[in-house]
Amino acid sequence: MNVQGIDIVLYQENNNDYISLTDIARHKDSEHTDTIIQNWMRNRNTIELLGFWETIYNSNFKPLEFEGFKKQAGLNSFVMTPKKWIENTDAIGLISKSGRYGGTFAHKDIALEFASWISIEFKLYVIKEFQRLKEDENDRLELDWNFQRTLAKVNYHIHTDAIKANLIPESLDKSKINFIYANEADLLNVALFGITAKQWRDENPNTDGNIRDMATIEQLVVLSNLESLNSVFIHQGQSQPERLLQLNTIAITQMKALMNSK
Structure with missing residues (x-):
């Protein structure tokens, strides 16, 4: 500064x-x-x-x-x-x-x-400049978080398109279609967070937002990757148990790599 x-x-x-x-x-x-x-x-x-x-x-x-x-x-x-x-x-x-x-x-x-x-005067200027830098840093962190959250949402559209094309039978009513979407979303939640969205809400009744809103930047990066991989696995015709096992293994490996990275 x-x-x-x-x-x-x-x-x-x-x-x-x-x-x-x-x-x-x-x-x-x-x-x-x-x-x-x-x-x-x-x-x-x-x-x-x-x-x-x-x-x-x-x-x-x-x-x-x-x-x-x-x-x-x-x-x-x-x-x-x-x-x-x-x-x-x-x-x-x-x-x-x-x-x-x-x-x-x-x-x-x-x-x-x-x-x-x-110098008392110099100290005040140091404080002012230091606070400005910290505010800029916080703004960048907020921008990073929002970017990763947006990236996860964009990839989710790719993910849901794969579900719609490969998993949804003909002539299903809306409630069954929504159930399949939610089930696939929870597959990723379980692979990465270990719990479903409902389980998280039950454990955090007074928290604003959902399990993904509370995720760290590292978790959102991995979630984005899992969504893309899951769409590929779905196109390959893999069953949910097979995909869950692979996604969980990948989530553990990637989270370890991110957490150990400087």
Whole structure:
């Protein structure tokens, strides 16, 4: 993100947002960013902030080492660096990265406090820009979900056309035709979700939408694939038990692949 002409790199780890302290420090002095960060970390208030944050969010944090640093903080002889803090306390709130986009990164909670120490005005601009980026990210995720849901619906038309052409006998009344459609839709639900649409509704009476509305993006991708494959299996004349076994195996394989993918 760009704040008042300063490019600030963001980094994600374990679904947490980290912001470059090195880039924030450039707002004050672009030539001595490491010194600025170290001066901030010499303060007792900073050490307490870092320690209390780790106590809340990091089960592996070393409290005894934290107490030792807290007693020394503020003394003229006290020196603290991000690397020293991380190595001695097993901290996760700060991250040191090397390379082109390297430097010192901090969890957004900590990074905003550092920005406040640099400049209250600059902190407010950082917050504004960060919120804008998160809103854009949420919009993209919503767009992805809607796209996959639409893709599943489009493929469903292919799927139902195959049913109509191959499974529906002549002269059936509307109720029987609808029953066959619902039965095939539930075949896919069982293959992917393990339950039928009715079973899901019975288990979730207060939830808006249906089982597919509540699906994840990964599930919708697999559902889209299952619909296309099921139409092929129907054209081949396979029975429902045969198709259900194949579709379930495929669903398990594809979900594993998607969930293990970065």
